[in-house]
Amino acid sequence: MDDVKKTYREGEQNTKEAWRKADGDDSLADKVGNAGDEIRKDLGNTGDDLAGASDKTYDNSKEAWRKADGDESLADKVGNAGDDMRRDINEPR
Secondary structure, eight states: OHHHHHHHHHHHHHHHHHHHHTTSOOOHHHHHHHHHHHHHHHHHHHHHHHHHHHHHHHHHHHHHHHHTTSOOOHHHHHHHHHHHHHHHHHSOO
16 A cells, blocks of 8 residues: 555656646756655655654554463454454555
């Protein structure tokens, strides 16, 4: 999903940049707008990367917490399987 969002952000930024250049005048306002779009795109992509890393850490800690009592119950197995499925959907192997 993050790749889709990154691709969308790239396309959006490139479209806006092309639209600003369409009038043939590369003004200061166009340059500021392009810089702002670039910053927004980069921050969005960085946020997605950080969110993915924190999700992995959270999933690992939940699995460890479920195993901590020494009894891997059916509920623990279902919870771990759900986490694995969600992780596989977000990051296909």
